[in-house]
Structures are given as C-alpha cells and as structure tokens.
Amino acid sequence: MSDMDDAVREFLVESYENLDRLDTDLITLEENPRERETLASIFRTIHTIKGTCGFLGFGKLESVAHVGENLLSRLRDGKLEMNDDIATGLLQLVDAVRHMLGSIESSGAEGEDDWSALKELLSSLQERDAAAAPATPAPLVRARRERDVVAASLPGAEPAPTKAAASVAASPAVAAPAKSKDEAPERSEPEGDKHGAISESNIRVDVVLLDRLMNLVGELVLARNQILQHAAQDGDSPVAATTQRLNRVTTELQEGVMKTRMQPIGNIWAKFPRVVRDLAKMCGKEVRLDMEGKDTELDKTIIEAIKDPLTHIVRNSIDHGVETPERRAAAGKDREGRILMRAFHEGGQVNIEISDDGGGIDVERVRAKIVEKGLLPPEAAARLSERECVQHIFAPGFSTAAQVTNVSGRGVGMDVVKTNIEKIGGAVDVSSERGRGTTFRIKIPLTLAIIPALLVSCGGDRYAIPQVSLLELVRVEQENLAASIETIGGVPLYRLRGNLLPLVDLGAELGVARPKLGRDGSDSAANIVVLQADGATFGMLVDEINDTEEIVVKPLGKQLKGLCCYAGATIMGDGKVALILDVAGVAVRGGVAGAKAAARGKQAESEDAAEAEKHALLLFRVGEDRRVGIPLSAVARLEEFPRSALEQGAGRRVVQYRGEILPLCSVAEALGACETQGQDGPLQVVVYSNKGRSLGLVVERILDIVAEAYTKRPAKGGALEGVAVIQGKVTDILDVEALAQSLDPDHVAFGLEPAGSN
Amino acid sequence: MTRIEQYCTFTIGGLHLGVPVQGVQEVIRYQELTRVPLAAAEVRGLINLRGQIVTAVDLRRKLGLGERADEERPTNVVLRRDDGAVSLLVDEIGDVLEVSEDSWEPAPRTLKGGARDLISGVYKLDKGLLLVLDADKALAVEGRSEVA
Numbered sequence: 001m002s003d004m005d006d007a008v009r010e011f012l013v014e015s016y017e018n019l020d021r022l023d024t025d026l027i028t029l030e031e032n033p034r035e036r037e038t039l040a041s042i043f044r045t046i047h048t049i050k051g052t053c054g055f056l057g058f059g060k061l062e063s064v065a066h067v068g069e070n071l072l073s074r075l076r077d078g079k080l081e082m083n084d085d086i087a088t089g090l091l092q093l094v095d096a097v098r099h100m101l102g103s104i105e106s107s108g109a110e111g112e113d114d115w116s117a118l119k120e121l122l123s124s125l126q127e128r129d130a131a132a133a134p135a136t137p138a139p140l141v142r143a144r145r146e147r148d149v150v151a152a153s154l155p156g157a158e159p160a161p162t163k164a165a166a167s168v169a170a171s172p173a174v175a176a177p178a179k180s181k182d183e184a185p186e187r188s189e190p191e192g193d194k195h196g197a198i199s200e201s202n203i204r205v206d207v208v209l210l211d212r213l214m215n216l217v218g219e220l221v222l223a224r225n226q227i228l229q230h231a232a233q234d235g236d237s238p239v240a241a242t243t244q245r246l247n248r249v250t251t252e253l254q255e256g257v258m259k260t261r262m263q264p265i266g267n268i269w270a271k272f273p274r275v276v277r278d279l280a281k282m283c284g285k286e287v288r289l290d291m292e293g294k295d296t297e298l299d300k301t302i303i304e305a306i307k308d309p310l311t312h313i314v315r316n317s318i319d320h321g322v323e324t325p326e327r328r329a330a331a332g333k334d335r336e337g338r339i340l341m342r343a344f345h346e347g348g349q350v351n352i353e354i355s356d357d358g359g360g361i362d363v364e365r366v367r368a369k370i371v372e373k374g375l376l377p378p379e380a381a382a383r384l385s386e387r388e389c390v391q392h393i394f395a396p397g398f399s400t401a402a403q404v405t406n407v408s409g410r411g412v413g414m415d416v417v418k419t420n421i422e423k424i425g426g427a428v429d430v431s432s433e434r435g436r437g438t439t440f441r442i443k444i445p446l447t448l449a450i451i452p453a454l455l456v457s458c459g460g461d462r463y464a465i466p467q468v469s470l471l472e473l474v475r476v477e478q479e480n481l482a483a484s485i486e487t488i489g490g491v492p493l494y495r496l497r498g499n500l501l502p503l504v505d506l507g508a509e510l511g512v513a514r515p516k517l518g519r520d521g522s523d524s525a526a527n528i529v530v531l532q533a534d535g536a537t538f539g540m541l542v543d544e545i546n547d548t549e550e551i552v553v554k555p556l557g558k559q560l561k562g563l564c565c566y567a568g569a570t571i572m573g574d575g576k577v578a579l580i581l582d583v584a585g586v587a588v589r590g591g592v593a594g595a596k597a598a599a600r601g602k603q604a605e606s607e608d609a610a611e612a613e614k615h616a617l618l619l620f621r622v623g624e625d626r627r628v629g630i631p632l633s634a635v636a637r638l639e640e641f642p643r644s645a646l647e648q649g650a651g652r653r654v655v656q657y658r659g660e661i662l663p664l665c666s667v668a669e670a671l672g673a674c675e676t677q678g679q680d681g682p683l684q685v686v687v688y689s690n691k692g693r694s695l696g697l698v699v700e701r702i703l704d705i706v707a708e709a710y711t712k713r714p715a716k717g718g719a720l721e722g723v724a725v726i727q728g729k730v731t732d733i734l735d736v737e738a739l740a741q742s743l744d745p746d747h748v749a750f751g752l753e754p755a756g757s758n
Numbered sequence: 759m760t761r762i763e764q765y766c767t768f769t770i771g772g773l774h775l776g777v778p779v780q781g782v783q784e785v786i787r788y789q790e791l792t793r794v795p796l797a798a799a800e801v802r803g804l805i806n807l808r809g810q811i812v813t814a815v816d817l818r819r820k821l822g823l824g825e826r827a828d829e830e831r832p833t834n835v836v837l838r839r840d841d842g843a844v845s846l847l848v849d850e851i852g853d854v855l856e857v858s859e860d861s862w863e864p865a866p867r868t869l870k871g872g873a874r875d876l877i878s879g880v881y882k883l884d885k886g887l888l889l890v891l892d893a894d895k896a897l898a899v900e901g902r903s904e905v906a
Contacts, residue, residue, distance in 0.1 A: 219809035461793065510795035557813035558841050559801050559899040560794060569792075569804055569811045577792040577804040577811055 011052050018045040022094050023274035033082035043072045060110045061100045067119045068093040071126040089125050217257045218552050224250045225573045265343045266294030268307045279318045286325050286336040296343035305424045309417040313354050313440050321358035321438050355439035361432035363389050390432050394418040425468050453551045457544040459512030462578040464551050469583040474528040486638050488705050504590030505541045533584035538592040620699040622668040627731040634736050636689035640682040664696040670719050688736050695740045760858045767852035771823035775889045783838040785851050788831035798899045814845040821873050857881040
C-alpha cells in the first residue's frame with residue numbers, strides 16, 4: 001500500500017463510494033425502469049471507472065466496465081428496457097468491479113480471475129432484448145425541459161466542468177440535466193456530493209487528522225477555561241474583553257471540529273437496498289425498503305459500530321419477519337412486504353427503528369423455546385408478559401426459526417446485536433404484534449467522544465459516571481442513616497420507595513476510603529447515586545456529588561486495561577485527570593450484578609438479571625434448622641426489638657413501631673416448628689407490609705438474600721407457598737399474604753387504629 | 759567499525775540507568791498524578807500530557823527500591839510506545855550519553871531482585887556503569903492487582 005500511487009489510491013476511494021451508490025441506483029432503477037436520472041447516474045459512474053482504469057492501465061477492469069457501459073448506453077438510449085435479468089447482470093458487474101478493486105488495493109494488480117463469462121452475459125443481455133424494447137423519446141424531451149428550469153434556478157451548477165460532467169459530454173441532453181435534477185433540488189446543502197458541479201467545494205480529509213484536531217481543540221478548551229478563571233479575577237481589563245472573544249471562538253471551533261466527524265446515517269444505509277433485494281430474492285419474497293431520516297447525523301465511530309448490528313436486524317426482518325407473497329396474500333396483505341428504516345434525533349440521542357409489516361414474533365413459540373433451552377423454568381416462562389417474552393430473542397443461542405437457513409436462524413445473532421449496541425452505550429428493544437409486524441428500536445448516543453457525566457468525589461479523587469447509567473441521586477441525612485440503611489448478609493441495602501436497593505460503597509470497593517457503613521456508623525450524610533447497568537439497579541455510595549459536565553472520553557493505557565471498573569479517563573477543567581467509572585464493572589465488583597455477569601460467561605445458564613430479581617428471596621431460619629424464604633419484594637424492613645418492648649394487644653403479641661402498633665407473628669408457630677427463641681436476646685423481626693397492613697414476622701435468625709432461580713414444589717399447609725432447593729438446601733417458601741390473611745381475616749388496618757378497637 | 763548509540767540516562771535509587779534515546783518522546787518535570795485505585799502498585803497514576811492521558815509507572819516500585827521521600831518529586835521520562843505514550847517516573851534525569859557498542863556487556867548475574875529482570879545489559883563508562891533498562895519489561899504491568 002505504501003508505494004501505491006496517490007492517483008490509484010484516490011481512484012480506489014472514489015470508486016468504492018461510487019459502487020455503493022450504484023447498488024442503490026440499480027435497485028431504484030429496477031423499480032422504476034424509466035427513471036432516466038438514475039440511469040444516467042449509473043452510466044456516468046461506470047463510465048468514470050472505465051475511463052480512469054484506462055488511464056491508470058488496468059486493462060481487465062476497463063474491459064469489464066466497457067461491456068457494462070455498452071449495455072447501459074443502450075438502456076439509456078431507450079433501446080433496451082430494464083428488467084430483472086439486466087439488473088442482476090449489472091449487479092454482478094458491480095461485484096466484479098468491487099472484487100478487482102479489492103485486488104488492486106491489496107496487491108496492486110487486478111488479479112487473475114477470468115471475467116469473460118460475465119462479459120458474455122452482459123453482451124448477450126444487450127442483444128437479446130434489443131428488438132423488443134421500444135424507443136422512448138418522450139423522456140428526453142422532458143429532461144431537456146427540466147434542465148432549463150434547474151439551470152435557471154442554479155446558475156452556478158451547470159457550467160463548471162467536472163470529471164463526471166465531462167465524461168458524459170457525448171450525450172449532454174440526457175446526462176447533464178439528469179444530474180442537475182438528481183442532485184441539486186434534493187440537496188439543500190451544497191456540500192452533499194462529490195460528483196456534481198459543486199465537487200470543488202469538497203476535500204477529502206484523513207480521519208486521523210480530524211482526531212488530532214479534536215484532541216487539540218480539547219486542549220484549547222482546557223486552556224481557555226483556565227484563562228477564564230484568571231480573567232474573572234481581573235475585572236474590567238482589556239484582557240477580559242479578549243478573553244471573552246477567545247471564549248466564543250473556542251466554543252465555535254469546538255462545535256465546528258465536532259461537526260467534521262459527523263456523518264449522515266445514509267452513508268451506511270446506502271448498501272441496504274442491495275442487501276434487501278438480494279435476500280428477498282433468495283428467500284423468494286417481495287420486499288420494499290423505505291428509509292426515513294437519512295440525513296440524521298452521527299459520529300463516525302458510532303456509524304461504524306452500528307453497521308453490522310443494523311445489517312443483522314434487516315436480514316432477520318426479511319428472513320423471519322416478512323412472509324412469502326402467498327401467505328401475505330392469504331392474510332389479506334399486500335404481496336410486497338415493507339421494511340422501514342427510520343432515524344431521528346431525540347433527547348440528545350439517535351433513534352433508529354427498523355420495522356417490518358410481517359407476521360410478527362410468535363410469542364408462544366418464544367415461550368416454548370425459552371423452556372426448551374432451559375433459560376427459565378416452565379412456570380416462570382408462563383408468567384412472562386408478551387413483552388418480556390419477546391425480549392428473550394436477545395438471549396444467546398436463541399432462534400425461533402423453524403429451520404436454519406443460510407440467511408439467519410443460526411441462533412448467534414440477536415445477542416451479538418445487543419452486545420454490540422450496548423458496547424457503544426446504546427440500547428435495543430423489540431416490540432411485535434402478531435400478524436402486524438415487528439419493530440426494533442435502537443437508541444444510541446450522538447457521539448462516543450464527548451459524553452455527559454456526573455462527577456463525584458471519593459477518597460479525595462474525582463470520578464466521572466456516564467449519565468446514561470444514572471437514574472437518580474439520593475441524599476440520606478446522618479440522623480436517618482441508621483434507620484434507612486440495613487445490612488443483610490453483608491450487603492447494605494437502602495429502601496428506595498418500597499424497593500430494596502443494594503448499595504456499593506465506592507470508596508471501599510476501590511480501596512481508597514474507609515467503609516462508610518461500618519459498625520460504628522457513619523459520621524456524615526450519605527450520598528447515593530442510583531445507577532443502572534446490565535439490567536441491575538444499585539446505589540453507589542460516594543463522598544460527594546459534584547456536578548455534571550460534558551467530558552471527553554480518553555482511553556486508558558495498556559497497563560490499566562485489565563481493570564473492569566474504569567471505562568476510560570478524562571481531563572477536567574482544571575487540567576487534572578479523572579477516571580471514568582464503568583458502571584457495569586463496578587456493579588460486578590460490588591457483587592450486585594454478579595449473577596448476571598456469571599451467566600454471561602456461561603451461555604448455557606443464561607439467567608436474565610430481571611428474572612433473578614424476581615426470585616430474590618430473603619432467607620431466614622426458624623426453629624432449630626428450618627430454612628424459610630420469603631420474596632424480597634414482600635419485605636419492608638428488618639428490625640430488632642428488645643424483649644421488653646413486647647406488649648399484648650387484641651389478644652396478640654404486638655410492639656410499638658414507628659408510632660403504630662405492629663402485630664407480631666412467630667413464623668415457627670405458624671409453621672409448627674418448635675420455637676427456640678424463648679430465652680433472651682432481641683427479637684428478630686421481618687416487617688411485612690401490604691395495602692396499609694403491617695405484620696412482624698418473628699424469626700430465629702436472618703440468613704441471607706439470594707437471587708436464585710428455583711423450582712417450587714407444592715407443599716401442604718396454608719402458610720406455605722411451596723418447597724424449593726435453594727443454595728443446595730431444602731427451603732420452605734412462605735406465603736406471607738396467606739399468613740397475614742389467616743391471622744387477620746377482616747383486614748383491619750391494625751397499625752392505624754388503637755388496639756382496643758379491634 | 760563500532761556503532762555508537764545514544765542513551766537517555768537517569769538515576770533511580772543510586773542506579774545509573776539508560777534507555778535508547780529514540781524511544782524517548784520527552785522528559786518533563788513532575789506532574790500531578792491521579793491515582794488509579796485497584797491498579798498494580800507500580801502504576802502511580804495518570805498524568806495529563808497536553809490533553810493526552812499517560813500512565814505513569816514508578817520505576818522505584820518496579821525495581822523494588824523502596825519509596826521516595828515525600829518531598830522528592832519524580833521526573834517523567836515519557837516513552838513513545840506503539841499504543842501511545844507511557845511515562846517512567848525516575849529520581850533524576852541525566853545527560854544523553856553516547857556509548858560505543860564495544861563497552862557493552864550482559865547484565866551481571868549478581869544484580870538483585872527486580873533489577874535483574876529489567877536490565878538487559880551494561881555499558882562500562884569511564885566513570886561507573888550505565889545499566890540499560892529493558893523498557894518492554896519495565897512497562898509490562900499486570901493489568902490487575904485486585905484481591906478478591
């Protein structure tokens with residue numbers, strides 16, 4: 001590559017771009033055989049390639065392009081009518097050209113392949129139909145008229161000679177006006193195309209150079225920030241005015257450089273019409289592809305990253321989504337299926353939707369598959385809502401296609417799509433309606449380079465947390481601390497609006513600060529950053545919450561690559577470096593997303609975190625050795641009461657609790673186990689609360705909280721929901737609601753009324 | 759004909775060390791470091807090198823020479839690597855020396871501890887020895903020092 005002529009390299013870059021457009025154009029042409037502008041554009045592209053090849057001495061490529069050009073010229077002159085065979089032939093031509101270009105790029109020569117068969121095919125195509133096709137002079141006239149209109153409105157567009165325009169000089173009446181109509185009215189911004197008369201306003205720039213500019217601008221911004229700080233102390237000096245100007249110019253420069261990295265999503269969409277056409281043909285389906293929002297701009301790195309996931313989804317939609325024409329007709333739909341790709345900006349993110357109007361996802365089949373693959377036990381699968389069910393298509397190794405085709409259905413796809421999109425900070429979601437179609441929704445950040453982040457302090461250092469993961473901020477005052485944060489099995493939990501939120505002490509995890517929730521209690525208020533990662537929600541304890549800021553993400557060096565807690569580093573306004581936390585990594589380290597992480601490693605046991613949460617159980621011991629679990633969601637609080645607090649009320653043991661009366665119930669008694677808790681020491685009470693009614697379950701000892709998928713076996717006894725093996729031990733699952741009912745059938749809101757009234 | 763090589767030299771814990779000058783991007787005075795919790799001990803932190811974030815590896819820790827006194831500020835010898843710049847923290851920067859290949863000898867086996875693996879050879883100078891630091895090994899840091 002290094003010794004390759006600049007001219008050749010330029011030719012390659014340009015030709016690749018043109019070929020991508022050719023694919024699209026040919027498909028447009030197949031649909032509207034009479035669209036002369038498209039035809040002219042195709043002709044021009046092939047002609048340019050042919051011409052440049054001849055100039056650079058690539059004879060073989062030239063000869064192939066030449067045959068294609070002949071065929072195209074007959075089409076253009078109206079001597080041939082576009083049809084399926086011709087389109088296929090021309091697409092093969094595009095592939096051949098691409099192949100040779102690839103070979104030129106890698107070896108500098110066109111390669112040894114023999115293209116005579118293709119040449120013959122193309123020649124035969126142009127003869128076979130020569131007699132059949134009627135001459136169509138009418139469009140010529142129309143085209144000529146259009147030229148006048150366009151030329152009048154765009155005086156600058158016509159006269160400037162370009163390579164492309166010059167190449168069609170032989171037939172100006174067709175090509176030139178066609179070009180103007182094709183490009184000028186559609187592109188409101190003149191810098192859209194490399195081919196028109198406006199090509200001189202474009203230059204090619206190496207991305208590496210842009211990246212460097214970006215870095216330098218980042219530096220400039222930092223320097224500017226520092227100068228601003230100094231100038232602010234100075235007051236009304238002439239420096240202040242200059243600083244202000246510097247400030248403004250820097251901001252504009254930053255925006256400008258950012259913009260250079262943005263590309264319309266249409267750049268990668270260009271190849272989809274071809275993909276759709278080929279696939280639809282292969283599957284014997286008729287599919288139309290519509291696109292909306294091609295101009296939606298995205299950072300270049302992101303564009304690259306979503307290319308494959310998008311292709312995969314589109315392939316999937318054609319193969320599994322859209323039905324065969326016969327079935328569509330039978331279902332009363334248009335024979336031709338429709339795939340719509342939409343892109344739009346919303347809330348600082350880019351949304352991409354890919355929807356088809358096919359058969360939709362068969363929820364029952366997905367459900368059956370979930371069980372078959374052992375992803376969930378049958379009862380759990382049966383409980384899933386349609387929506388939850390459909391999300392399982394993103395599970396590794398999942399495919400509902402009845403048979404594996406060479407298009408898709410190998411079951412390694414949607415999970416990769418999900419992983420790749422999540423890798424760039426995006427999210428993917430699917431919704432489906434039986435018989436109506438399926439829609440995939442992808443949300444991705446505008447750029448990876450600059451992200452909004454929350455800055456926090458911990459152990460004297462600052463850390464940045466990407467705001468994508470941020471749910472909310474909670475501050476717990478010191479006096480409430482002991483009451484609102486409890487520890488079970490070594491895991492601190494905070495009760496946030498009725499849900500138990502596991503906490504991770506950032507300082508302790510990173511080893512930079514003393515644990516904040518030690519036995520001696522904390523000496524200050526707690527700041528909790530509520531975060532979401534990999535489907536797990538948890539709270540992160542930090543020393544201080546500082547501010548939100550747009551940060552520039554920079555990678556960490558090789559020496560630090562193994563640390564899962566960091567996603568990179570950034571430079572703050574004062575020039576200091578701050579680490580960017582990888583929320584998912586911190587969650588795993590803190591043990592709050594471990595189940596999920598482990599499952600990801602072992603595909604066979606892919607247990608969804610959402611599912612695991614459903615099965616989160618609080619385990620406790622009653623009697624000597626009986627293990628009992630209740631769903632964590634039913635637990636309001638864990639309390640200890642001294643025995644002296646026990647009172648009698650309404651013929652039952654009660655305690656005063658938060659200004660109310662809490663009836664107590666011994667689980668051991670309810671389950672008929674012998675109660676050992678009769679000696680001394682405080683009572684361990686699990687407070688259950690439902691619909692304004694509270695009940696204190698007296699237990700022997702709190703054991704642990706587990707998130708485990710388990711299979712319940714039915715058990716007799718009203719208060720038991722079942723028996724299951726959890727952590728390798730037989731555990732009773734308590735039906736708390738039933739227990740509460742049996743004690744208090746009239747559902748008297750016990751705590752709210754004086755005990756005497758009951 | 760003997761080849762003359764240029765070495766960027768520095769001292770650390772009394773040792774006179776050098777790295778080939780071609781591999782050195784620049785030498786800068788002490789920069790404020792941002793520590794990286796959980797990283798290997800020899801990674802002292804990150805510095806901001808004109809907008810680039812550079813990992814600083816403390817040669818003292820790597821060589822097992824004990825800590826520097828608090829008031830002593832290390833100098834950054836920034837090395838150019840394939841995957842970006844990395845800084846070596848050294849006690850004091852020395853001259854760029856020209857040494858001839860003739861005076862080279864393999865590292866003496868008597869070198870102690872951490873130093874033995876990191877020194878690829880020795881140049882005998884008029885006054886004392888110049889130890890050649892194997893930069894690859896000096897920068898090979900285990901990704902994690904996390905204790906479960």
